[in-house]
Amino acid sequence: MTDTSPFKVEKKDHIARLTFNRPEKRNTMGFSFFSELVSLFKDFDQDPAVRAVVIKAEGPCFTAGLDLKETASLFVKGDTAARENLRLKILELQESMNVIERCRKPVIAAAHSHCIGGGVDLLCACDIRFAAADTIFSIRETRIAIIADLGTLQRLPTIIGQGWFRELALSGRDFTAREALQMGFITRLCRDRQELYDKALELAEQIADCAPLTVQGVKDVINYSRDNGVYPGLAYVAQKNSAILLSEDLTEAMTAFMGKRKPLFQGK
DSSP states (O other): OOTTOSEEEEEETTEEEEEEOOGGGTTOBOHHHHHHHHHHHHHHHHOTTOOEEEEEEOSSOSBOOBOTTTTGGGGOOOOHHHHHHHHHHHHHHHHHHHHHHHOSSOEEEEEOSEEETHHHHHHHHSSEEEEETTOEEEOGGGGGTOOOOSSHHHHHHHHHOHHHHHHHHHHOOEEEHHHHHHHTSOSEEESSHHHHHHHHHHHHHHHHTSOHHHHHHHHHHHHHHHHHOHHHHHHHHHHHHHHHTTSHHHHHHHHHHHHTSOOOOOOO
16 A cells, blocks of 8 residues: 555454545546555455455545546547457456455445445445445446446346346436435445444444354355356355365354353354
């Protein structure tokens, strides 16, 4: 992390707190934003001390989406070679969202004010989404002649269903936090930013208190079953459980239950 990084990171009590820290630019997403996300989530995934991740933002809004000034070079007309380079760049940027979904640790997003364009892509890749009551969302790309290409069109319909999804994606209209709660995009609507962060950390702590290998296995099985279907998912979870049911954490869980105490899981 550098002084000019668009992020702040704090690891405490098995929770990684990732904060967007470019408030003067409305936390817009530039090239360093995307590249650093990849390295940060690889670190969270590999760090055994991290059991959950909370994403939040400094400043007046969660994110206003893509930094169009910084990334203007992507939209310059060119020949066939330029178009191929653009395709490869889009695939590279997609990876910054993919690493969030692939991170074995559950990721909770806590959005406030505006969460636009790429911000919706990012939230779709998270496991759980909370929002403050003032939050406005939009798949804004549709309104500026761009097809959303970082994951919203692939992930959002599995979260909220085709009906709501098609309305939002085809119109690019703003939708409120209350609408987001109604359609199931977020699971918690909070009065203000303080309650938002308190509730996100509270849930992260509950997750971190569980056996980490089990939590990671649950996330893995959820994603696999979503992408492959019921019966392949059942076969996969049988294999997964056969690998971890003999863990030290299971012994600790049983011992703690018998002793009427809180278990202390080590991830072994």
